[in-house]
Amino acid sequence: MRKILLILLIFSAIFAKDQQPSQIPPAQMFYIDLEPEFCNEACLNTLLKDGLLISFLARFNSQKIADKTLLATYNNLNQSILIAVKNGDKIAVILPSKIIKSYSHIVAKSLMAYALRSDSKIGLKFINSDDESGFNLQKALDNARNAGISNFIAVLTTNGANTISPLLKDDETLYLPTISNANFTNQNIVFGGVDYGLQIEKLIAYTNGKITAFSDGSVVGRTLNDMVKTLSGGEIFEIEMSVKDVNLKSYFTKFSRLNSSSIFLNLPLIKATLIATQLKTFEITPFALLSTQINYDPKFISLVKQKDRQNLYLANSINSDDSEIFAKSALLDLDMRFNHVSYSCAVGFDYLQSLIDTNKERIFNKNITNNQITYQTEILKTDKYGFVKVSE
Numbered sequence: 260m261r262k263i264l265l266i267l268l269i270f271s272a273i274f275a276k277d278q279q280p281s282q283i284p285p286a287q288m289f290y291i292d293l294e295p296e297f298c299n300e301a302c303l304n305t306l307l308k309d310g311l312l313i314s315f316l317a318r319f320n321s322q323k324i325a326d327k328t329l330l331a332t333y334n335n336l337n338q339s340i341l342i343a344v345k346n347g348d349k350i351a352v353i354l355p356s357k358i359i360k361s362y363s364h365i366v367a368k369s370l371m372a373y374a375l376r377s378d379s380k381i382g383l384k385f386i387n388s389d390d391e392s393g394f395n396l397q398k399a400l401d402n403a404r405n406a407g408i409s410n411f412i413a414v415l416t417t418n419g420a421n422t423i424s425p426l427l428k429d430d431e432t433l434y435l436p437t438i439s440n441a442n443f444t445n446q447n448i449v450f451g452g453v454d455y456g457l458q459i460e461k462l463i464a465y466t467n468g469k470i471t472a473f474s475d476g477s478v479v480g481r482t483l484n485d486m487v488k489t490l491s492g493g494e495i496f497e498i499e500m501s502v503k504d505v506n507l508k509s510y511f512t513k514f515s516r517l518n519s520s521s522i523f524l525n526l527p528l529i530k531a532t533l534i535a536t537q538l539k540t541f542e543i544t545p546f547a548l549l550s551t552q553i554n555y556d557p558k559f560i561s562l563v564k565q566k567d568r569q570n571l572y573l574a575n576s577i578n579s580d581d582s583e584i585f586a587k588s589a590l591l592d593l594d595m596r597f598n599h600v601s602y603s604c605a606v607g608f609d610y611l612q613s614l615i616d617t618n619k620e621r622i623f624n625k626n627i628t629n630n631q632i633t634y635q636t637e638i639l640k641t642d643k644y645g646f647v648k649v650s651e
Contacts, residue, residue, distance in 0.1 A: 446630065462550075469516075473499075483523070519545070577602045
């Protein structure tokens with residue numbers, strides 16, 4: 260069934276990277292095509308011809324489209340799109356595309372979903388900084404300032420946050436959706452990242468004191484392991500799996516102490532599910548399997564049999580009584596319920612909009628403590644069909 264959604268949009272004609280005029284003429288009205296079927300090259304060209312640029316962005320599948328012209332158009336639109344509205348207030352969204360890669364599209368869709376849900380009167384200017392170098396971040400900030408923008412959402416790593424912090428002016432506000440407050444002193448920065456420390460602290464309540472922590476050697480994995488070590492208050496057994504290693508035999512046959520252990524899966528989804536499904540093969544029965552937000556994903560349900568996840572506990576900080584925001588994101592082929600970066604971006608838009616338009620009611624009732632968005636963290640288990648909240 261064809262679903263059509265009307266939104267007032269004006270697109271800027273300047274690319275963030277090379278400052279060349281867009282080949283796509285500006286338009287005033289766009290009708291978003293939300294057909295679920297795959298949109299091939301002919302379909303995408305029709306959307307461009309008809310001026311349905313949001314539909315083009317939402318339905319473009321980079322893994323299936325080989326046309327270089329269409330791909331270039333898609334990349335250019337993602338770098339330069341400006342959602343403009345009745346007044347002149349805007350928020351700049353800085354995306355280091357070479358660092359965050361596919362997350363650029365996730366961020367764009369989540370912010371579009373929020374704009375649709377809130378009937379926002381705030382414009383969004385997407386600026387591609389390529390990377391997190393001081394030169395390129397300064398260039399992105401100057402690009403935004405030239406458009407009269409002083410509020411920013413920047414999807415950066417900790418290194419990028421350290422680089423951009425001294426570049427901010429006193430009257431500017433920066434929201435970081437991917438980072439929690441790590442002893443930053445710049446009061447112009449608001450952090451929207453998940454508090455993994457709080458999640459691990461809550462998960463430890465479901466352990467038996469005999470703790471094992473798996474990681475893949477990545478920065479995230481090692482950081483989470485360190486948090487488990489610190490917050491557990493005792494000795495833990497750490498196992499670091501090679502990034503490319505999927506052979507579990509060497510890990511399970513050597514480590515008999517895994518039996519009856521509380522196992523933290525500080526690993527990406529595929530490796531976490533491999534461990535969960537293979538433990539019984541090696542006659543290992545854990546006391547509990549535990550994971551932070553990184554494995555809060557419905558694929559865990561489909562990839563791991565219910566009997567192998569009976570003692571699985573997951574921490575989740577994505578929660579909202581406003582189901583409409585999740586419905587709007589689904590229309591753009593994004594499940595915000597299970598993507599903490601997209602959820603945090605929407606929370607950031609909500610917060611910055613409240614600074615610009617003080618009469619606008621916020622959708623997300625999130626407090627800020629020490630420049631950090633405070634999320635309610637809940638512990639979940641699973642049943643046959645999905646995730647269920649643990650009674651506290």
